[in-house]
Amino acid sequence: MGGMSDAMTLPMPDWEKRFRAPRVSLPEWAEDAPDRSLFVSNATGTYELYAWDRAAGEQRQVTDRPNGTTDGVLSPDGEWVWWFSDTDGDEFGLWMRQPFGGGEDVPAAPGLAPSYPAGLAVGRDGLAVIGRSTDEDGTTVHVVREGAEPVEIYRHRESAGVGDLSHDGTLVALEHTEHGDAMHSAIRVVTLEGSLVAELDDTEGGARELGLEVLGFAPVAGDARLLIAHQRRGRWEPVIWDVAAGRETALTIDLPGDVSAEWYADGSALLIGHSFEARGELWRYDLGDHSLTRIETPRGSVSGATARPDGAVEYLWSSAAQPPAVRSAAGGVVLDPPGGKAPASVPVEDVWVDGPGGRIHALVQRPADAPEGRPLPTVFEIHGGPTWHDSDSFAAGPAAWIDHGYAVVRVNYRGSTGYGREWTDALKHRVGLIELEDIAAVRAWAVSSGLADPARLILSGGSWGGYLTLLGLGTQPDDWAVGLAAVPVADYVTAYHDEMEALKAMDRTLFGGTPEEVPERFRVSSPLTYVDEVRAPVYVSAGVNDPRCPIRQVENYVDRLAARGAVHEVYRYEAGHGSLVVEERIKQVTKEIDFAERHLGRR
Incomplete structure (x- = not known):
């Protein structure tokens, strides 16, 4: 009993405090009632939705489910909180709604069967547009009005989704991939009856791989301007499309990297989000005089921003060293959760490495007390997506490894966003293998520079990063001492047949067909193909309800490992594609670090 008592009185390590520290998302505000906001927090130990009456200074928890809730939206009048109810993380369920002030949860669209979500736009006077995805029907879109049966206005086998609903509730913007390229959407605007109003398609029948994205209708009654993002100049940038007039208005935003935007509340200006080389910043673009004015933010990453009706800009900021906070551009913290604060970590270093497809950007962190000139055990923490990127932002996982004496390297391989369209689109057909070429180039730099001990290199990642981990252990068996794969693709053919419909469409785009149509491409890109070559100890974690990287294909891979000893x-664990429960996440990190240290001989 004495040992148990001593363990309970030990101080909590910093890495664990970072997971437990209360966090909040950027609050979303109701368009017609801006003092009513909705945000996500882990204050109870599980990520859930919270309603915030800013005028009254009151907050309350909206959802309370064992595996958490993060998908929610406010109605424009602020009277209702819509939230998506699935089963233990399987992402298959129904939209529910609850009064802002509290009350019973009721189905938001009683006539619709459960599905995977494919976009939601909540309008005024009980109107909503709901996108749904199922294996049987592909994508469908329904208009829902209180007291009436849902009306279907769109259906297609390929992936699609609801982009936005105009302020007056007469126009619906849809993103669709009817041309068969799930990585590059076209935009269609229809009436509430489904009649075509306008179409914008940069793919030209698939001849050019250019995508479009809905950013939002102008927040002004009777205004048919739609803010969209395009890739015509090799990067994401915004343009205004007047749907009624069929006219586009170019924006003179001369910034490198990707540019996104959202409307100021009166429609006279745009709040510009600029992402370049793993960092973010904010600008105001005035539509009257076309001036571009910088909004001062600290160096790091802005992961969300909004311009409130009074013009005040609020944003969620962090850096690799400093934990996230919801800040105001006028100064100060907007929403400060109660409880302990997350301890700081170490800054990130930028490294550029020449690779087979061009310069590769890697983000490197090393312990502050690392001995000079001595190579370190090093974790290559590979991001998911693949259309995502690591940034100079706070992450409790990498910080935990640093606290245990490891260097951490994160690679924005080909396929990552933020480095231009060609970099993102480069991984087609040789899926996984291209990313691993870039990771191998950065690994060679890490060893030759003296940062990494080649005998103590860990390949680790979740989701697509977990897939690349397993694929790397089999195709680069001499390069890695340990592999840690969370919610991975392990057997690609089985994964394709078991995964949710939207991901099937993405895989057909990446590989150029189904496993039956292009079997060799799936074979050479599947970790299962190389399982007999794996020599490093492998740790795999998986959610039994995961619709993205389903459990059966993970078991196939694990069975092959077991068969050869x-x-x-x-x-x-009982969840889906990851966990929203803090204790579960801490448990997983503890297991990963323990596995690595036992097999690297550090314990």
């Missing part, structure tokens, strides 16, 4: 451990 390979060193491995498997952890299965």
